[in-house]
Amino acid sequence: MAPRLFIRRRDGRIEVRLNEAGRDVVRAMVRRVVAAEHDVDDEWDTTLNGPIDPSRDQDDPLLTLARQHDMSSNAELALMTIDEPFLNDGEAWAWLSTLQVALRATASAHGLIDDERINGADDAVLGEIQVLQSLLFSLADVV
Amino acid sequence: MAQTTRRRTTDADVATESDVSSETTTATKRPWNVVVWNDPVTPMNVVVVIFKRIFGYSNNKCTQLMLTVHHEGRAVVWSGERERAERYCVKIQVAGLQCTVEEAA
Numbered sequence: 001m002a003p004r005l006f007i008r009r010r011d012g013r014i015e016v017r018l019n020e021a022g023r024d025v026v027r028a029m030v031r032r033v034v035a036a037e038h039d040v041d042d043e044w045d046t047t048l049n050g051p052i053d054p055s056r057d058q059d060d061p062l063l064t065l066a067r068q069h070d071m072s073s074n075a076e077l078a079l080m081t082i083d084e085p086f087l088n089d090g091e092a093w094a095w096l097s098t099l100q101v102a103l104r105a106t107a108s109a110h111g112l113i114d115d116e117r118i119n120g121a122d123d124a125v126l127g128e129i130q131v132l133q134s135l136l137f138s139l140a141d142v143v
Numbered sequence: 144m145a146q147t148t149r150r151r152t153t154d155a156d157v158a159t160e161s162d163v164s165s166e167t168t169t170a171t172k173r174p175w176n177v178v179v180w181n182d183p184v185t186p187m188n189v190v191v192v193i194f195k196r197i198f199g200y201s202n203n204k205c206t207q208l209m210l211t212v213h214h215e216g217r218a219v220v221w222s223g224e225r226e227r228a229e230r231y232c233v234k235i236q237v238a239g240l241q242c243t244v245e246e247a248a
Contacts, residue, residue, distance in 0.1 A: 052232050053244050063233055070237040093196065100189060100239025107184040115183050133186055140188040143196070 005138040006092070013086040014142050025131055026095070027082050029102040033075040036105065037068060044105035074098050089143070096139050103132040173247055175228035177221040180241040181212050193238045194220060197231065222247060 005022065007015045018026065036044035048071065052059045077094040081087060087095065110125050112118045118126070179190075187209055194205040198221060211218035221231050228244045235242040 050236060050241065051243060052229055052236070055245065060229070063229055067233045067237055070233070074237065096189070096192070097238045100185065100193075101237075102239075103184055104182060104239055104241070107182065112184065113182070118183055129184055133184065136189050137186045140186065140192045143192050 002134070002138075004141070005135060006087075006142045008142040009086070013088065014092045015086055016084065022135075023082055026099065026135065027079070029132065030075050030078045030082065030098050033098050033102055033105070034072065034079065037072050037075065043109045047105040047108045048101065071097075071101065075101075092139065092143050096136065096143055099132055099136050099139070103129065103136060106132065174222040175225040176219040176245050176247050177228050177231045177235070178217050178243050178245055179208075179212050179220050179235060180243070181216045182241055185240065187213065190240065193235065193240060197234050197238065 003017070005017055007017060009015055016023075032044070033048075036042040036048055039045070040049075042048075049064065049067075052063055052067075074094040074097045077091060078098045081091045081094070084091070106125070106128060107113070107118075110121060112121055112125070112129070118129075121129075190209040190212065191202070191205045194200055194208055195202065198205075200208070208218050208220050220235075221228065225244070225246075232242045232244045
């Protein structure tokens with residue numbers, strides 16, 4: 001049985017049981033999301049800025065701005081709490097949202113849009129995706 | 144005679160006006176759907192947690208919606224007024240799922 005990476009304590013806090021290597025992975029992913037949010041040429045941009053209403057030529061700028069603001073806020077909160085031994089619910093949600101954005105952006109940037117392509121993917125990319133999936137799977141159990 | 148004729152005309156006008164009005168109202172109130180799309184990498188329990196957090200649905204409803212996304216490639220997770228649909232869509236995108244809005248058929 002895989003070790004639980006996040007545990008909900010009796011006092012309501014979420015204990016982060018990641019070692020330094022694990023925290024480094026989270027840190028790198030969160031930084032990547034922050035960087036991609038500020039660079040329209042980034043390969044993650046397509047995932048971060050997907051259409052809201054595909055029937056329109058362009059989405060409402062206020063909505064896209066709100067999305068960018070909320071994604072950045074989550075990523076920055078995750079970055080600020082990356083070394084904390086415990087997270088509250090809001091911080092855990094920021095971790096989950098940001099890691100989920102990173103997971104989908106990683107898969108999408110490598111063209112992994114279906115099971116067939118995932119099965120034929122490079123081992124390094126698959127490893128990166130599996131690490132993110134493990135983190136998210138464990139985190140979703142306690143959020 | 145003239146009075147009778149005038150009253151008939153008025154009744155007919157009112158009836159016609161009412162019919163047109165109700166048809167117009169129906170046409171402008173078509174709901175907008177929030178559609179979540181499947182992707183091959185997101186863990187299933189993550190999708191359930193996101194639906195619970197954003198919509199406050201029961202665990203069972205969230206699981207059902209997640210399974211619909213998984214098996215059918217997409218699921219309508221909320222329907223209603225356009226602006227609210229767009230705001231929900233943004234929340235889901237911020238949480239990392241692929242989501243769009245569309246006018247209900």
